[in-house]
Amino acid sequence: MTAVAETEAEASADTDALGAIESFEVTLRVERYNPDVEDPTATYEDFTLTMHGTDRVLDALHKIKWEQDGSLTFRRSCAHGICGSDAMRINGRNRLACKTLLKDLDISKPITVEPIKGLPVKKDLIVDMEPFFASYREVMPFLITTGNQPSAERLQSAEQRARFDDTTKCILCAACTTSCPVFWTDGQYFGPAAIVNAHRFIFDSRDEGGTQRLEILNDKEGVWRCRTTFNCSEACPRGIEVTKAIAEVKRAIVTRTF
Numbered sequence: 001m002t003a004v005a006e007t008e009a010e011a012s013a014d015t016d017a018l019g020a021i022e023s024f025e026v027t028l029r030v031e032r033y034n035p036d037v038e039d040p041t042a043t044y045e046d047f048t049l050t051m052h053g054t055d056r057v058l059d060a061l062h063k064i065k066w067e068q069d070g071s072l073t074f075r076r077s078c079a080h081g082i083c084g085s086d087a088m089r090i091n092g093r094n095r096l097a098c099k100t101l102l103k104d105l106d107i108s109k110p111i112t113v114e115p116i117k118g119l120p121v122k123k124d125l126i127v128d129m130e131p132f133f134a135s136y137r138e139v140m141p142f143l144i145t146t147g148n149q150p151s152a153e154r155l156q157s158a159e160q161r162a163r164f165d166d167t168t169k170c171i172l173c174a175a176c177t178t179s180c181p182v183f184w185t186d187g188q189y190f191g192p193a194a195i196v197n198a199h200r201f202i203f204d205s206r207d208e209g210g211t212q213r214l215e216i217l218n219d220k221e222g223v224w225r226c227r228t229t230f231n232c233s234e235a236c237p238r239g240i241e242v243t244k245a246i247a248e249v250k251r252a253i254v255t256r257t258f
Helices: 003-019 057-068 130-138 158-162 181-185 192-202 210-217 231-235 242-255
Strands: 023-032 043-052 087-090 093-096 111-114 121-123
Touching: 023 057, 043 057, 057 111, 093 231, 130 192, 192 210, 192 242, 210 242, 231 242
Parallel strands: 023 111
Antiparallel strands: 023 043, 087 093, 087 111
């Protein structure tokens, strides 16, 4: 081999080494539930996988489904933290599987993956989201106006927009609501996500339905059921200050200023 060829080979080897992605073995302990079997009691099943440093929990679930057990059932869509469909409990905390890197967890132990709490489990990691969306619909999460349709867009200042900017980030993943101990024990509580989406319109200067929403939330199962444990703020994958939004809605109910 010539000196030039040797140099090129060494350079190629160095490039390969720099571009190599670390691999490791990890075990996922997944809660399994199948309502169609004779004994549908939930159980846990371990899956050992070879994964890489760039892989997320969602990648591991895909690998299980595609290579080991095609019956594993879970929701996912965009895989980029926008659709919110793959919210689940990972090592006891509500997270989006598509945003949780395996290497950021303790891979020396099995990673426990379970469905989010407080909603009926339909199969494996899929829960029935209808109670969650029923509360969402009840707070009227849409712009309410009176009079004739405008002939131009409804203008709003930057300051007016900033007033409710934080709560526009909600992706309806239910991570906040299903992290709430009150929601776990009280199936009638609206839950943090519904209140966040009410907040988004209550404080919108273009909206005229704030009083109606405050009446809906001024209920024994509304904002007053919140115990301010901050679980919801911690669980939100979008970083919304959920507890703060709930406090602002409480204040608006008392003062009727919004």
